[in-house]
Amino acid sequence: KQEVTQIPAALSVPEGENLVLNCSFTDSAIYNLQWFRQDPGKGLTSLLLIQSSQREQTSGRLNASLDKSSGRSTLYIAASQPGDSATYLCAVIGDSSASKIIFGSGTRLSIRP
Amino acid sequence: EPEVTQTPSHQVTQMGQEVILRCVPISNHLYFYWYRQILGQKVEFLVSFYNNEISEKSEIFDDQFSVERPDGSNFTLKIRSTKLEDSAMYFCASSPRHSGLSGANVLTFGAGSRLTVL
Numbered sequence: 001k002q003e004v005t006q007i008p009a010a011l012s013v014p015e016g017e018n019l020v021l022n023c024s025f026t027d028s029a030i031y032n033l034q035w036f037r038q039d040p041g042k043g044l045t046s047l048l049l050i051q052s053s054q055r056e057q058t059s060g061r062l063n064a065s066l067d068k069s070s071g072r073s074t075l076y077i078a079a080s081q082p083g084d085s086a087t088y089l090c091a092v093i094g095d096s097s098a099s100k101i102i103f104g105s106g107t108r109l110s111i112r113p
Numbered sequence: 114e115p116e117v118t119q120t121p122s123h124q125v126t127q128m129g130q131e132v133i134l135r136c137v138p139i140s141n142h143l144y145f146y147w148y149r150q151i152l153g154q155k156v157e158f159l160v161s162f163y164n165n166e167i168s169e170k171s172e173i174f175d176d177q178f179s180v181e182r183p184d185g186s187n188f189t190l191k192i193r194s195t196k197l198e199d200s201a202m203y204f205c206a207s208s209p210r211h212s213g214l215s216g217a218n219v220l221t222f223g224a225g226s227r228l229t230v231l
Contacts, residue, residue, distance in 0.1 A: 034220070041202075043222050043223055043224035044222040046219055046220070049219050091156075100169060103156040103157075105154075105155045
């Protein structure tokens, strides 16, 4: 059974810093890995999707990497801004059950002005 | 940009009442999903739906839950007799294809419907 873990659960950094969020998964047979952003009381906004054949994806100040063999992904945020404050969720679609996403518990990010 | 829309945004109901949560998926998408997030917990898969039938469901999705695509545009989640523990944010999502057929299958989520059971 696929398990997705995100560490740390919460992170607070000053504005302008570069930071890395971590995600690990137990079953390396995945189709995709997706990073989402969730603002308090709001829905899920897809940030980046990495296909299993890819090693990274970039969108603006965000870069997501994927290492299937070690069961890990990172989300790198460059030059952080207060507007980046949110919960970041990692989710995988696995080979064993291709019709559903399994989510991690998220990292709550706070950027201090 | 196409969106998944959900109504209501917030519903308060008494325990034992029936609730219907509504979703309008993106128009050319073929796969539909319901997820829920109890306050402070992970987003959990409930059910996936394709070609007018359930393709997969979780242990959470018991006989109290049902889904329907009544008119080709709406996708509904019904809870027959709500319990206190059904209080959660319910997210609808849709995708254009099945992940097993293609590497890229982005799920688009709605903003959620918050259900409060008293």
